[in-house]
Amino acid sequence: MSQFVDPMKTRVAMPTTMQALRETMSRDMLLETVSLLLDNINDGVVLINPTGHVIYQNANAEKLLGHGPVITSPDHWAEIFGVYHLDGRTLYQPDEFPLAKALKGIETPAYEMLIRPDSGQPGRLIRGRAKPLTEANGQLVGAMACFHDATEHDELLRRVRYRSEHDRITGVQNGVSIRGTIDAMSLEVHETGTGGFGVLLVNLDRFGIVNNVVGRDAADGVLRRIGRLLQHREHVLATGRLCADEFVLVLAAENLDATQREADSIVQALRRLDLTAARFTTHLTASVGATWVGPGVMHSTEEVLAALTTAVEDAKRGGRNRSVPATLPHAPQSPDETCRISDVLGILNEDRLCLFAEPILQPSGEYLGYEVLTRVCNGDEKPRLPRQFLPTAERFGLIGQLDVRNLARLMQWMGTQRLDGLDMKRMHINLSGYTLANEACLQDWLAVLLTNLDDARYITVEITETFAMKNPVEASAALHQIRQLGCQVALDDFGSGYCSFSRLKQLPLDYLKVDGSLVRNFLEDNQDRAILQSIIQLGRALKLPLIAEHAHNKILVKALFDLGIDYVQGHGVSQGQLLTACAPVTP
Template sequence: MIAAVNRSSRRQTSLVLLLSLGTLAAMALLAIGTTALVLEIQAGGRAYLIGNSLWAKAQKNAVLHLYIYADTGDPRDLERAREALEIPLADRRARHALERNPPDFAAARRHFLDGGNAPEDVTRLINVFLYFRDAPHIKEAIRIWRLADQQILRISALADELERVVEAPGEARARRDALENRLAEIDNDLNPVEAAFARELSAGAQWLAEWLFILTVAVFGLMTAIAIGIYAWLLRRIRDSERDFRATFEQAAVGMAQLDANGRFLAVNATLCDVLAMERDALLLRRPEDLLHPDDRFGDPWQLDRLLRGEVDHYTTENRYVRGDERTIWGKVTISAVRGRRRAPDRLLAVVEDVTESRRLAEALTYQASHDKLTGLFNRHDIERRLEAALTSAWEEDQRHALLFIDLDQFKVVNDTCGHVAGDHLLCQVAGLLEQQLRKADVIGRLGGDEFAVILHDASLSDAQQLAERLRGSITELAFRWEGRSFSLSISVGLVEITRDVPDVTWLLSAADTACYLAKDNGRNRVHTYVETDEAVSERRGQMEWVSDIRQAIEENRLRLFAQHIKPLGTDEGLHYELLVRLVHRDGREYSPGSFLPAAERYDLASAIDRWVVATAFEQFAAHPWHLNALEQCHINVSAQSITEVEFLRFVESKLDEDVVPGEKLCFEITETAAMTSMQEARRFIDTVQARGCAIALDDFGSGLSSFGYLKHLPVDVIKIDGIFVRDMAVDSLDRAIVESINDIGKALGKKTIAEFVETGEVADILRQVGVDYAQGYGIHRPCPLADILAAEAPRRSGRGR
């Protein structure tokens, strides 16, 4: 809890600091922005004052050079006058560009530059005009500017007229004097206009300066108010946090304590005093370690050292504590560090929860999970776990143990005659008696009903047999009495050695069960030791070797894909083949499926092989798209184990959903036996892949006794006729009749048919006559590496490309 309180407090503090820093940063940006805006606007006002000076100077120069031109007739003076006039005219064009809707900024920028304004002032001139042209004084200045432009246009027109007069031969002097007089009038008219413009512009600049000063004061005043508000809010938050912590500390439903860095109590709350049954003053005088149970006082201080070094913020531990009333309790303690600026903690906060009851409940649940409720012995789940451990020691350390599978012979008689209560009493008596006869290292458990299991650790076969006989004898001597009736008892015992040759717990329990069954079958009240024949032992050892080889082959990618062509016998064309798998041994030898698949199917490795085949096939198809285009259908075998696994089906779905291989290019083959054994799972697999466009073939059809009956319940697309009927059909009329019957039924159900084990051309011809759709066998094509078929397709693809 204290860790949660600290985390919550840290989160709140971090949020407050983040918000405060964000606000201060925003305020700083606002101040910078305001300052920059003020400076920019002031610079814009100065730019207009400078521009006005340039305008007035240019106007005066134009008038001067026109006077000179009128006296001298020198065209250079006329050119200088027109150059001077270009400055106010350019400013006029810039204003017109800004007055358009929308404003033409490029033209305005170009004309202001033509008007002699500094490049760095152009943007300011534009902005002031756009945003302040309706401001007091500035609006009037712009109106005066327009009036002045009319006079500038009159001067420009007068210059043109003067040029015509000067250049005309024989023109009288009086004509020039008249033009000079008009020029003087215009110049005199412009003087008050220029003065008014300068006055209004100065007043506008003054108004802007006052307005900007007010804005600056307002912004900085707002910033000051916000800063004061944040400071007051932070101070209030700190005080509230301190008050909340004190309230939480005192009113918490769990024990809480504050300690200094040396582990001495600084403060404790009332709940902790109640938990430890001690007065507050007395508790503050004690050291925390003095409260621990003597057996828990010398624990590992590693966690506390890490906390003090700053490597962790808190840690939790459970210990026993001795209360003031001498009663021992279990306490869950969480210790957290409260750090200031230093890495070392300023103080420690501890939360103590009384977990005595929850620990008792947890121990009770743990006991219930591993023990039989009726007898108090270990239950089946725990026996299997302990068998796993015993089997591991046999595999890794070559230890020898034994398993006894015990069945109470007369239990059903007692249970049926006297009722379940009597049966329960009998089971408890037998369990207690059996447990008394065992060694300390041995383990006994109830598997269920009247079946018990005993694990004899480090016991030879002869020792196990002697102990089993002793158990049997002790039960025989027991007479069970219930309500005046007496029952003689006996047990049947199956004994199995636990050695490194045992494959797994499932096999071990099965073998012990079989031995117990044989003991009962041989007359009850006896011990039967499970012994496999030499042939069976050899077969099992061989399969166990294959299990290791298969796993390593998958890990080391030593499986190889082969393929066998399936030949169309009718008009259907296209590339058809079935994928097969080969295993390359570590010594380089290659093995066909008949060598390793039995072991794979028995020890649940068939699904792993199927996954490898599907994944590798999809990889090859993705890498050879031209082959995929030429492929009509690829057949992939699916084992009975894979059909029942939902995970395998999801794997196939995921591959099909990648859209690398169209579903109609694939045909999954399932055996008739697998379909019959797992009908529901087979239907689920068939329905799922068919929904994605794949076909389903029923392999080895005809070998089962109920083939035709199951066929109508399985929506397969293809029937593969078992080769035992096909191989000799050219010389065996019965085989031919069976093949014809299967083919006819398949056609009636709308299914394609494939004949397997076609070894001669004669058989292929007969199949064609019968109407079978496809043939497969050594007479058609001997299996070859899939890579050979892929390579054979590549040149054809290149040829088509040309």
């Protein structure tokens, strides 16, 4: 290697570019080189002659390299200009340098390097290309490198990618990203036939109460603390947030037992979390579903999450603040246990959906009306609804079609009742958040109402608390349109989600439907009873009648009326029946 030459002592004035090029190139080669220079006028450009001396370096190149042209051996270019591999530690070797390769006749169509000049400027990511300059007879007359600063572009892409993959509030992966992680890990386990990993679905019990007590901003701070706690667990490989109060964890676990132990430990850790700084003094609890993905049958992420959702529901029915294991089957599940997108499409295409009516009881013993529910009919079998039918339909954008179809069938039935001279009762029908948020779907749904305006005044549209509170502006605008057509509006699942009482006042509502999770056990659970009493006081203050759902026996029905609930529905009132079998006049 030749002796190192200090570049600060070897800076030279460059010859006139055209003069230098004329001395080394033929006319045709000169024209081609000038054309290349013009094509890359916004990039840094360096031209060297066959001996490695710089004959042209533009201002962009000097800015990026931190030096003007120098006279030295190509062996020292990496040291002089601070050229490193992407690890930021390894200098380019002389034979790796793109321009050095070009002098040997080797073109580098794309390269990346880090430039860390000794001028004190920050290091930059450089992308470019280098090519030899040869005459028609093959004679090498020099080399040319064109390059640009990709630092800001890459940083912008990194930020956009990060935001697209991470939850805005907690910084953990978002729902799409964590699903992708589980997909990739499941595929690897399936293809290798070895290993495995645990998955937890952590649902924060009644987190809406935290939001109501401390406010939205403080509740977001609590979520950030929960996210950090979950991320930093020793066995946690990945953490994602599915929705307001639900997290997914991927664990390093050798079997379901190990996954279950970690789930129990997380339940206890959340309960110990000190929230006094957020002005919340009640213990935070969680219902957790735990499963283990191992070699064998390939399960989609949606199937894994469906099994975990069922386990979480079982944990809540068992009293919350616990984990429940979910064993993934080694054979395809029955339609009652799961529902894939192919199952949903088959049901829709074969027109096997029917409407099921569950009556809503008044204290007088008469019916206020019916809630119309989606069911799947299979010949003489009892109508049912696979647990994951509606979530799957919503995930794949089919729920809007389902909403429109259900409303059209209800309006057709109501029209028949009216023509037969029968007295009409109020009919409650669910409208998904997907349809409310999708302008095209909402207009299709409203079009059905517009063609049946005579009966629209008997319709109560139920929307979920989760959508209304997460999208208050969109929800309010859509609900105003619906009410202008004569319908009433009920807020469904009230008390279960991420509710803010201040936002509640902004919505045009006629009823509040108390979530069944607060109803089922309120006779035994003092917390549920206290929350119910608070909701009753709130309803009276807002002059909104309350409907309690999932009252599963007559004792519960009576107790709810005694507590002050206005209307009750559930199996304690009636098991329900097909809409076509309903007699809307008497209970």
